[in-house]
Amino acid sequence: MLLADVVTASVAVAATRSRTAKAGTIAGVLRSAAAEEIGPVTAWLSGEVRQGRLGVGWRTLATLSGPPAAEPSLTVTAVDDALTELATTSGAGSAARRDAVLTVLLSAATAEEQQFLVRLLAGELRQGALEGVVLDAVARAADVPPAAVRRAFMLSGRLPxxxxxxxxxxxxxxxxxxxxxxxxxxxxLASPGSSLDAALTDLGTGVTVEYKLDGARIQVHRDGDDVRVWTRTLREVTDGVPELVERVRALPCSAAVLDGETLALDDDGRPRAFQDTMSRFGSDASDEGILLSPFLFDLLHLDGRDLIDEPLHVRLDALAGLLADEEHAPLRMPGVRSPTAQQAADVLDGALTAGHEGVVVKALDAPYAAGRRGRSWQKVKPVHTLDLVVLGAEWGYGRRTGKLSNIHLGARDPDGGEPVMVGKTFKGMTDELLKWQTATFPGLARERPDWGVLLRPELVVEIALDGAQRSTRYPGGVALRFARVLRYRPDKTPAEADSIEAIRALLAGG
Incomplete structure (x- = not known):
């Protein structure tokens, strides 16, 4: 298969907002791909490369992009081999060898192929093919049930x-x-719940109500003495969190897969600022003086037994047994199983009093549905919050003159299109945050109008709001009410932002 065939499909996918049409186009390309081409084609049409981050930036690509080829000749296999060479080249003289590989690759590409490769390698290929669309396309191309594809993806975490x-x-x-x-x-993942009473009404009495912490999601695997830790985006952080590794290595088991959250606590046992927790997950994990405490709430495997398809009550029984003794009991996420309405309210009050965000209400009969925001888990917070994509920012005035201030906010399009703008806000921004935005946003700009910058949709920000209202001003027909910035979320990708449907649900509920 030629790279040109993939580029043509990418253009077609970007040109339509129809989820069905996107999936149909991708399915057609996958049916035509040879066995060894399926992985790279799937990755590229998802906006990724199989080899992971290649460390190639816009500046390098712009420098090496010479005159384009007149006719398409690059094959999928040749391009994938070049990317593998880029990913595996290291040591003395590696920069020159990588530049040589890129030069040969780009010089063999047509103008359209060069544009595609530059955006792909720079991590900026956005054609509206979100994971869900690609999974639907795979099911159609292979003529298999979508549920089978989603389950295999859940367990492998690898789309190609x-x-x-x-x-x-x-x-x-x-x-x-x-x-x-x-x-x-x-x-x-948990879906937003409008209130504790509504979540209990929806899920019934067979639930557990647990604290919702203001921390970072972790997944911990133990195999003998080998313990490894991943974030919610499946980025491994084992080397940066030795205290978590030590706590799990001390558990009375030989193999386990644990799900939970971690956060930094102060001397009084209250949560420190979210930024303090996230400082331990940065590229340099520089703030080693801040210790993380784990809080585990699920168990997917224990000593040779897979629990992922078992109902939650079975998984919780196994977790309770693993953490039964006094030494390990503090690792368990606080909560109450099968509570009365008053007991559930007391859990929420206890979480808020302790400085946490709220609670998560979980159906005890539900299996582990990875990667989905189903109704079986519902998070309840006293203040509405949304994770939205930053689409742009305007230059401030008055004391904010010279600073990028008023940010444009977008919700995720569940059909894979560009984020849908739902409002703007300059509220809640500290001087430090304004300084950071002004320094950071220009490097993410895709356009620079006189009034500010339009950004590539890469940053996720958590917004507090009082609700939503109908609007003819924005394309989604809905706008945020009294939105204010809480913090940026480096632990989340735009694909994990809240959808336009979640905001419309607030409108219906309000």
């Missing part, structure tokens, strides 16, 4: 490998995908 399994081995290959200790599973 899942696509290859589906198209070369069908349902049997997908069903053969198993949870593996040492390979992270995509985390199950």
């Amino acid at each position: 490998e899942t696509a290859a399994a589906a198209l070369t081995g069908g349902v049997a290959a997908l069903d053969a995908t198993r949870l593996e200790v040492g390979r992270p599973v995509r985390p199950m």
Whole structure:
């Protein structure tokens, strides 16, 4: 298959807002791909490369992009081989060798292929093919049930490998995908709940109500003395969190896959600022003086037994047994199982009094549905908060003159299109945050009008709001009410931002 075929599909996917049309286009390309081409094609149409981050920036690519080729000749395999060479080249003289690989690759590409490769390698290829769309396309191309594809992806966490399994081995290959200790599973997510009473009414009495911490999601795998830790985006952070590794290594088991949260506490046991917790997950993890405390709330595997398909009450029983003794009991997320309405309210009050965000209400009969915001888990906070994508910022005035201040906010389009603008805000910004925005945003700009900057959709910000209202001003027909900035979320990607449907639900509820 030629790279030109993938580029043509990418253009077609970007040109439509229809989820069905996007999936159909991608499915057509995947059906035409040879077995060894399925992985790279799937990755590229998802806006990624199989080899992970290549460390290639816009400036390098612009320098090396010479005159384009007149006719398409690059094959998918040749491009993938070049990317593998880029990813594996290191040591003395590696910069020159990497530049040589890129020069050969780009010089063989047509103008359209060069544009595609530059955006792909710089991590800025956004054609509206979100994971859900690509998973639907894989199911269509392989003629297999979508549920089988999603489950295999949940367990492997690897979209290209899942696509290859589906198209070369069908349902049997997908069903053969198993949870593996040492390979992270995509985390199950909670949907926003409008209130504690509403969540209890929706899910019934067979629930557990647990604290919702203002921390970072972690998934911890133990295999003997080997303990590894991943974030919610499946980025491994083991080397930066030795205190978490030590706590899990001390548990009375030989193999386990644990789900939970971690955060930094002050001397009184109250949560420190979210930024203090996230400082331990940065590229340099420089603030080693801040210790993280783990709070575990789920158990997906224990000593050779997979629990991921078991109902939550079975998983919680196993977790309770693992953390039964006094030494390990503090690792358990606080909560109450099958509470009365008053007991549930007391859990929420206790969480808020302790300085946490709220609670999560979970159905005890639900299996672990990784990667999905299902109704089986509902998070309840006293203040509405949303994770939105920053689309732009305006130059301030008055005391904010010279600073990028009023930010434009977008909600995720569930059909894979560009984020849908739902409002602006300059409220809640400290002088330090204004300084950071002004220094950071120009490097993410895709346009620079006189009034400010339009940004590539890469940053996620957490917004507090009083609700939503109908609006003819914004394309989604809804706008935020009294939005204010709480913090930026470096632990989340735009694909994990709240959707326009979540904001419309606030409108319906208000």
